Amino acid sequence: MRNRNQTKRSQPILDPEKTIIPRDKHPVSRRNISDNALKVINRLNSQGYEAYLVGGCIRDLYLDLHPKDFDVATNASPEDVRRLFRNSRLIGRRFKLVHVLFGRDMIEVATFRANHEQHHGQEKSRHSDSGRILRDNVYGTMEDDAMRRDFTVNALYYDGRDFSVVDFCNGVEDIRTGTLRLIGDPVTRYHEDPVRMLRAVRFAAKLNFTMAPETEQPINELGQLLRDIPSARLFDEVLKLLQSGHGVKTFELLREYQLFAPLFPATDHALNEALNEQDKHVYALIIESLKSTDRRVKQNRPVTPAFLFAALLWPPMRRLAKELIDQGMPPVPAFQQASMTVITNQCNHTAIPRRFSMMVRDIWDLQIRLERRQPKLIESLLEHPKFRAAYDFLVLREQSGENLSAAGQWWTEIQELDEHGRHAMIKSLSSHGGQKKQGNKRRRRRRKPRSDDAASNNQSGDS
Structure with missing residues (x-):
């Protein structure tokens, strides 16, 4: 009032x-x-x-x-x-x-x-x-x-x-x-074009302005109007909001005015659950990704929406993947199904062009392989066209507090070595059986069974 x-x-x-x-x-x-x-x-x-x-x-x-x-x-x-x-x-x-x-x-x-x-x-x-x-x-x-x-x-x-x-x-x-003031009756103007609420947040963050009381007051009550805006237009607005060089402050204002949920409902739900569970690294991951984007914009370096969307959608994707794993699905298929589901659902709110959604999935798919550090795959991973983006995302996860057994540091070090040094580092990894969670258990080679003991070899040491 x-x-x-x-x-x-x-x-x-x-x-x-x-x-x-x-x-x-x-x-x-x-x-x-x-x-x-x-x-x-x-x-x-x-x-x-x-x-x-x-x-x-x-x-x-x-x-x-x-x-x-x-x-x-x-x-x-x-x-x-x-x-x-x-x-x-x-x-x-x-x-x-x-x-x-x-x-x-x-x-x-x-x-x-x-x-x-x-x-x-x-x-x-x-x-x-x-x-x-x-x-x-x-x-x-x-x-x-x-x-x-x-x-x-x-x-x-x-x-x-x-x-x-x-x-x-x-x-x-x-x-x-330093006042941001809407022209005309704010409720009417927001109904005419709900994106004006997003513009109010964007300008407040970019210009460090304070919204006039009559401009600010209706926003919390009208956020649901954004659900009527075409998803393709909202994708463009998200880029303006979060790739402007003021992404951290913009994100915090979107959350404050309850405008983030209409844009990223699954992420908003995952963030709320994580905060209730005292799981701070989920929120920290998004903040760190926005800080990284803000730095690149200020340095006039290129930014890709794929990296930002990979960070924003990672919390709901991880939660869905965990649910599928708990139901008995193996990790890799669980990640793939969760990735497809989360991206498909997000496109109903902010359309993600295929060239970006495919890159998001590539970044996510590489996370498990980068975490595992299997010796035979190291060279091919380093040559992977999306390695750099996936590596940056892995480091970002570690910076946000996620325990990845120093995988980010390991990949940082191996990139700084020459060919001889890399081979030595990979050999050292092999001698320790790869990542610790892999253990020292070595796979036995599958032998062609004799006809008289085939039945006893139906279960091999391979997994």
Whole structure:
């Protein structure tokens, strides 16, 4: 319930108040703006259209960050933009856009959106029964467009004609105070697009902002709306959330606002059970994987979703595999069946492209073999195309507190040796009968039985 003593500023923003901030009063400089983005707005302006840089790029420039993307808003229709730029393409049905391509650089251009309510039920604007916008191609003015944006800090427009910044929702003040505030009635806006709750968490983590009370309050109650979002879209959102360089903080906020369960229900259940059982390494594994991803992003090193999903889904996969083993299934088939089941079920919530799901299974399948360290398999494992990813995951498990009999350290050491050193290390492993749990029991060679004692050799020493 809203506190009656809250100031007027904490109430939902329902009406735009246009403020023009001249060049000498803001920090946005053309030197930090993509040349291609400036070309797009200048071309549109020269043809008589309004065109502005808008959204996160202006917000980030205010915060002295380096925007990765530059978006344009204009009163030109998508078809008009397409005609002006031969190097462009129309995309989208739910939300029609134009991508203007400059080699590998892409500038996204959107036509000013209007409030959809007056068009509800028409072809250009469709809603689901829960209020989610299914199609939103209702066009309007710049003021309309500002009110259709999600957060005040994303409703800033840069005018390339006089280099001013146009602020409709007091976004500059919210940037100054570090406040993340939804435009409009939060409950309605979250029903229109539940992904806005994920964006609120992502921006709060990335910008180190605090959510305004009216923006924060409904989230815990509306997380179930994410179950209606297509799984392919949620996969993309998960990558933005957890591969942004702020994955640890984002994960903790997702758990705090009960948004992790709709994305990873099996993992959330496994985490809750592990925490109840004082099994801390399960939670630690996910934190360590996110720390590793955050470091790589900050170092501009590549990251793969497969590694992250391998860590996120490992807890439920291990629990299911243990259940199958307890029912009498051998470990390797148990792991394989558990892997397939967990990944298949997860795809109902966040679709995982096959190229990543196959790599997840490869990483998991190699774990048993890396743990066992069977001498005859060492060389082939070192040459395996997914060895490095599986090795990194093994080390991550050890770092999280899982007891693997120093397998991670062993594989680290053998990679640092030359060929002679490797052979010596493998020979030493052979003399000790492989991993300790294998024991010193040696397999007897199967002999071809004589015809008179075949019955007595039906049970051999092989297992």
